[in-house]
Amino acid sequence: RKEVEQDPGPFNVPEGATVAFNCTYSNSASQSFFWYRQDCRKEPKLLMSVYSSGNEDGRFTAQLNRASQYISLLIRDSKLSDSATYLCVVILNSGGYQKVTFGTGTKLQVIP
C-alpha cells in the first residue's frame, strides 16, 4: 500500500460547482497534514494546513479524519483559476527530523 494515496482524476467540473478530494495515508503515527497546489509547469505551493477540528479558508475547507486515516479538501463555488493539481502532504516527525510524503496529486479542471 502506498504511504499516501490520491485519486489522480482529472475532475472536470463546471464553474460554480462544489468539488471534494480525498487523500488516504497508511501510517497512523503521521502528525501533520497539508494541501498543496501545483499549477502546470510550476512548483508546488502550500494551499492550507489540515487540522483535526477542520479548517476553512474562504471557499476551501480541509478536514482530517484520524480514525479512518484520510484528509479531505472541499472547494465551493469553483473558479476557472482553481484549475490545478492538488497534492496532499503527510508529515511524520521521527528522530528529530521530518519525513515529508506527497501524494501523486489530483488534477482539477474547472470548465466554463
Add this chain to the structure above:
Amino acid sequence: DVKVTQSSRYLVKRTGEKVFLECVQDMDHENMFWYRQDPGLGLRLIYFSYDVKMKEKGDIPEGYSVSREKKERFSLILESASTNQTSMYLCASSEGANTGELFFGEGSRLTVL
C-alpha cells in the same frame, strides 16, 4: 519572501556524465529536500538534510548523492547519469522540525540522452 533558487532550469546531458544540481535558499532554513517528479508517480523524495553536513536517504536514493557543506546550499549529484534519471528535479526547504510548509524552487528539468 523565501526564495529557493535552483541553478539550472533546463539541462541536457549524456549517459555516463556527472551532473550537479545546485539549490540555494535564503531564509536560513534547517531542512532541505530533493525530489523528482514524474507523470503518474508524483513527487518522490531522493534525499533530505536537516542540518549542515547531515543527510538522510529518502525513498529513491539509488544513483544519487548529495552534499550540504553550507546551511543555505544543498547539491544533488548524479555520479553517472542514466536515461531513467530524465525527470523534473525539485528542491525545497523548510524551517524546522514542526513546520509543514515547504518552499520549492522552480525546478530543474534534466534530460539524459
